[in-house]
Amino acid sequence: MSAQPVTLTPRALAWTRRRAALARFWREFRKDRRGMTGLIILAVMIAVALLAPVLANSRGLNPIYATAPANAGPTLRFPLGTDSDGRSVLTMLIWGARNSLIVGLTATLISIIIGALFGVVAGHFGSVRARAGRLTDNLLMRVADWFLVVPFLPLAMVLARTIGPSLGVIILVIGLTSWAGTARIVRAQALAVETRPYLERAKALGAGHWHQMYRHVLPNVMPLLLANTILTVAGTILAETTLSFLGLGDPIRPTWGQMLGAAYNYGVGTGNVVWLLAPGIAVILVVMAFTLVGHALEAVLDPKLRER
Amino acid sequence: MADVMLEGARAAAEERSGAGAARSSGLARTLSVKVMSAAITLFVVLVGNFFLFRVLPADPAKNLTHNSALSAKQLAAINRTFGLGLPLPQQFWNYLVQTFHGNLGRSFVNQLPVSQLIGQALWPTVLLVGTSTVLSTVIGVWIGIRGGWNRGSTFDKTSTAFVNVLYAMPDFWLGMVLLIALAGKLALFPDGGMHSFTGSGSGLASLGDLLWHLALPCIVLTLVYLAEYSLVMRSSLIDELKADYLLTARAKGLRDDLVRRRHAVPNALLPSVTLIMLNLGFVISGAITTETVFSWPGLGRLSYVALNAPDYPTLEGTFLLFSAAVIVANLIGDLLLTVFDPRVRQA
Numbered sequence: 001m002s003a004q005p006v007t008l009t010p011r012a013l014a015w016t017r018r019r020a021a022l023a024r025f026w027r028e029f030r031k032d033r034r035g036m037t038g039l040i041i042l043a044v045m046i047a048v049a050l051l052a053p054v055l056a057n058s059r060g061l062n063p064i065y066a067t068a069p070a071n072a073g074p075t076l077r078f079p080l081g082t083d084s085d086g087r088s089v090l091t092m093l094i095w096g097a098r099n100s101l102i103v104g105l106t107a108t109l110i111s112i113i114i115g116a117l118f119g120v121v122a123g124h125f126g127s128v129r130a131r132a133g134r135l136t137d138n139l140l141m142r143v144a145d146w147f148l149v150v151p152f153l154p155l156a157m158v159l160a161r162t163i164g165p166s167l168g169v170i171i172l173v174i175g176l177t178s179w180a181g182t183a184r185i186v187r188a189q190a191l192a193v194e195t196r197p198y199l200e201r202a203k204a205l206g207a208g209h210w211h212q213m214y215r216h217v218l219p220n221v222m223p224l225l226l227a228n229t230i231l232t233v234a235g236t237i238l239a240e241t242t243l244s245f246l247g248l249g250d251p252i253r254p255t256w257g258q259m260l261g262a263a264y265n266y267g268v269g270t271g272n273v274v275w276l277l278a279p280g281i282a283v284i285l286v287v288m289a290f291t292l293v294g295h296a297l298e299a300v301l302d303p304k305l306r307e308r
Numbered sequence: 309m310a311d312v313m314l315e316g317a318r319a320a321a322e323e324r325s326g327a328g329a330a331r332s333s334g335l336a337r338t339l340s341v342k343v344m345s346a347a348i349t350l351f352v353v354l355v356g357n358f359f360l361f362r363v364l365p366a367d368p369a370k371n372l373t374h375n376s377a378l379s380a381k382q383l384a385a386i387n388r389t390f391g392l393g394l395p396l397p398q399q400f401w402n403y404l405v406q407t408f409h410g411n412l413g414r415s416f417v418n419q420l421p422v423s424q425l426i427g428q429a430l431w432p433t434v435l436l437v438g439t440s441t442v443l444s445t446v447i448g449v450w451i452g453i454r455g456g457w458n459r460g461s462t463f464d465k466t467s468t469a470f471v472n473v474l475y476a477m478p479d480f481w482l483g484m485v486l487l488i489a490l491a492g493k494l495a496l497f498p499d500g501g502m503h504s505f506t507g508s509g510s511g512l513a514s515l516g517d518l519l520w521h522l523a524l525p526c527i528v529l530t531l532v533y534l535a536e537y538s539l540v541m542r543s544s545l546i547d548e549l550k551a552d553y554l555l556t557a558r559a560k561g562l563r564d565d566l567v568r569r570r571h572a573v574p575n576a577l578l579p580s581v582t583l584i585m586l587n588l589g590f591v592i593s594g595a596i597t598t599e600t601v602f603s604w605p606g607l608g609r610l611s612y613v614a615l616n617a618p619d620y621p622t623l624e625g626t627f628l629l630f631s632a633a634v635i636v637a638n639l640i641g642d643l644l645l646t647v648f649d650p651r652v653r654q655a
Contacts (some may be wrong), residue, residue, distance in 0.1 A: 142345070149349050149638050153593035154630040157615050158623060162360045234476070241478045242597060247616050260481055264601065273488060280481035287476035 028300040035296020041289035045282075049098040060091035061254060073272050081272035083262060089275050092254050096279060099255040100286070103171050104237035110175025111236065112229050115182025118144055120221065122183070123190025124213050141187065147180035153242065160248040167250040174239045182228055186221050193220045223301050231294035234287045241283050256283050338646055346639040353631045358403050361624050412628070413621035415614075422625040425610060432502055433606030436522065437595050440529035445584055448534035452541025452580070457568055459546060467538070474535040480597035483528045487601065490524065497524045500603035525602040529594050536590070540583050545576040578649055585641025589634045 029035055048055065059065050063085035074081045080089035118140050126137030159173045193199070199216055207215075243249065244257030245264065256279040263276045378386075387393045394402070406412075412422035451471070455464035491499040498504065502521050503514075548554065549572070557567045592608070599608035607626055614622035 142348075145345070146349055146352055149589070149635055150353060151589035151592045151630050151634045153596055154611065154627045157596075157611065158357075158360060158627045161615055161618055161620075161623060238476075238478060242480070242593065245478070245480055245597065246600070246612060257478075260478070260484070264480070264484060276481070276484055276488070280478065280485070283478055283481070284473060284476045288472060291472065291476060 025300060029296060032296040032299060034292045035299075038289040038292030038296065041285055042293060045097055045286055045289070046101065048094055049101045052094050052098045056088070056091040056094045058095065060088050061095055061252075063087060074274055080274045080278050083259070083272070083275050084266035089259075089272065089278055092259055093256070093278050093282060096254050096256045096259055097282065099167070099253050100237060100240060100257070100283075103167060103174070103240045103255060104233050104286075107171045107174035107178070107236040107240070108229060108233045110172065111179040111232055112182060112225065114175070115179035115228075116186050116218070116221070116225055118179070118183035119186025120190050120213050120217050123187040123194060124209065124217055126187070127191055127194035137187075140183075144180040144183040147177060148184070152177050152239070156239070156243055157246065157248070160243060165248040165250070167253050167255075170240060170243050170248060170250075174236050174243070178232065178236060178239065182225070182232065185228055186225060189221045189224050190217050193217050227294055227297040227301060230290055230297060234290035234294065237283065237287055237290070256280075335646070339643060342639060342642050342646070346635050350632060350635050353628065353635075354404065354407065355400075357624055357628055358400055361620055362399065362403070407628070412625040415622045416619045417613075417617050417622070422621050425622060426607065426625055426629060429605060429607045429610045432604055433595055433599070433608060436525055436529065436599070436604060436606060437591055439522065440526045440533060441584065441591060443526070443530040444533035445537055445580075447530065448537030449541045449577070449580055451534070452538040453545060453568070453573055453576075455538070456542035456545035456549075456576075457572070459549075464542075468542070471535045471538050474531055475539070477532070478597075479528060479532040479594045480601050482531065483525065483598050483601035486524055486528060497521075500601075502605055525598050525604050528598050528602075529591075532594055532598075533587075533591065536587065537580060537583065541576065541580045544579045545572060548572045548576045551575070578645070582641045582645045585637050585644065588637040592630050592634065 052058075067086065069082065069086060072078070072082050078088045078090065080093065083089055083092060122137045122140040122144075125133040128134075156173045156177050159176070160169055163169050163173070194217065199212060202212055202216055240255060241257030241260065244255050245261040247261055247265075249255055249258040249261070251258070259279040260276065263279075410423050412426070414421055415425060451467050455461075455467045458464055487499060491497040498521050500521075502518065504517050504521075551572075554567060554571055557571045562570075595606065596608035596611055598604070599606045600612040603609065607629065611623060611626035611630075613619070614626065
């Protein structure tokens with residue numbers, strides 16, 4: 001910070017400030033032992049997911065090439081045993097990491113985008129004095145409340161069944177049914193932001209609704225949104241596991257939930273118990289890791305929570 | 309931080325100016341608004357059901373007949389019988405009338421009326437979900453109070469870690485692990501169902517048999533539900549710890565456990581109690597997967613079987629019932645909170 005360049009453009013200045021803020025953020029985050037544990041677990045899982053083609057041949061996913069005995073316990077060649085088709089559970093687990101994380105992250109992205117859009121727009125127009133503004137806010141929040149009240153799993157089951165089960169539909173269904181909580185949180189934060197003087201200044205200078213929302217409200221709800229995103233991933237991965245277990249997944253692209261569903265349907269009790277244990281433990285680890293990181297982020301952003 | 313306080317102060321000021329004059333009529337109005345909005349929510353579920361199952365499929369008649377090969381004449385006959393050729397508003401009106409008369413159609417699988425199937429499955433689910441909700445509430449709230457009051461103690465640390473693992477655990481996975489460990493090899497518990505096939509005798513023996521079958525699914529649901537209750541109880545107790553009235557209570561010289569029991573816990577209990585009502589949606593997901601794993605003949609298993617058949621009328625009926633149950637439970641929780649806690653009346 002001491003050695004500033006001589007010519008300062010506003011852009012360079014902004015970046016210096018952002019870098020400093022990020023460094024401060026990281027210093028705070030690093031102090032949280034549980035958050036760091038979660039981050040390390042996540043790093044390992046993401047590495048496994050990215051390196052899946054290197055770690056395990058994707059041919060191992062195809063039952064046609066499986067020659068091993070079915071539903072057999074761990075051996076040297078198959079460290080986690082085999083499933084009912086004679087495929088290596090380890091191979092399935094590694095590729096499952098890839099698919100489970102893809103589903104979790106994409107569904108979260110959809111959920112967060114809808115949630116942020118609803119939250120920011122409702123919060124912004126909710127603070128406007130005009131009657132139409134209040135009406136917009138009310139209408140948007142009624143929609144969010146509907147999704148908040150209607151039970152998630154039955155709704156997702158009905159949607160996935162009537163649209164037709166596949167990985168894409170699962171992603172869409174989870175995304176469409178899980179955004180309401182985010183919208184509520186973002187709206188509350190947006191309402192708080194709306195009372196700040198810089199928004200009054202922006203309005204006085206003639207900023208339109210879009211400019212106010214995009215340049216002022218959104219950046220200020222962003223940190224909260226980030227923590228919420230991380231926590232949402234934990235929920236979407238659990239939701240994917242449940243839906244796939246119930247038989248709504250894509251059989252050609254294994255996820256952890258689908259492995260559990262297959263283990264349930266094709267007699268895990270009579271053979272390889274690891275086939276059931278491994279994906280379950282993987283789900284618990286990932287969900288816990290996302291939860292720990294999310295709570296650590298929240299604590300850094302809101303020191304009031306830190307003493308919990 | 310300052311903004312949050314500002315926000316709170318503004319809301320409080322509005323509350324004082326608005327609510328003071330007409331408190332009782334304000335309460336009645338808030339309540340009626342809540343009832344109305346629950347009714348609208350339920351209506352939207354009905355509309356959604358109608359569209360998802362009758363309008364969205366390209367050809368509802370084919371959907372209705374399981375996509376079997378039918379002649380054009382037969383399809384036309386089905387369209388006439390089920391009124392599928394009628395204008396949409398007319399169809400929707402018929403659908404509403406039938407639903408409110410309790411006619412939910414017939415199952416594709418066994419041709420029984422869906423309302424009868426639901427009637428048979430209702431009691432097992434109420435038994436399972438009711439027992440585990442009571443158990444998880446009592447245990448969860450107890451853990452939350454003990455951990456929150458002695459924050460940072462060994463009990464607090466171990467219970468928080470334990471609860472966090474439970475929170476991340478898929479309920480059906482826990483069910484399968486327990487099933488294989490305790491029912492499979494050790495044969496301590498039955499491997500599913502609600503009664504023994506061999507006939508369970510009468511009276512007390514039959515009750516014992518039922519409880520024996522209930523044990524494992526009930527343990528699973530209790531463990532999964534208690535995670536959230538204890539986390540909420542713990543954090544709401546911690547929120548109360550710094551309150552002035554606790555300082556007063558201590559200054560009066562009350563013993564520590566009296567301060568906890570008489571002052572802190574009653575105030576911290578409110579969020580947890582309402583959460584139990586608001587949480588029924590989450591409870592229902594647990595019931596669907598756990599009943600599936602343990603072949604418990606309840607609504608959850610009914611909807612799982614309907615999902616995979618696929619048996620659209622049954623799936624539709626269970627969805628409607630689940631939604632109605634959750635909406636009503638939410639409404640009750642909301643109303644209770646509004647009556648008991650004046651602070652939320654304006655929120």
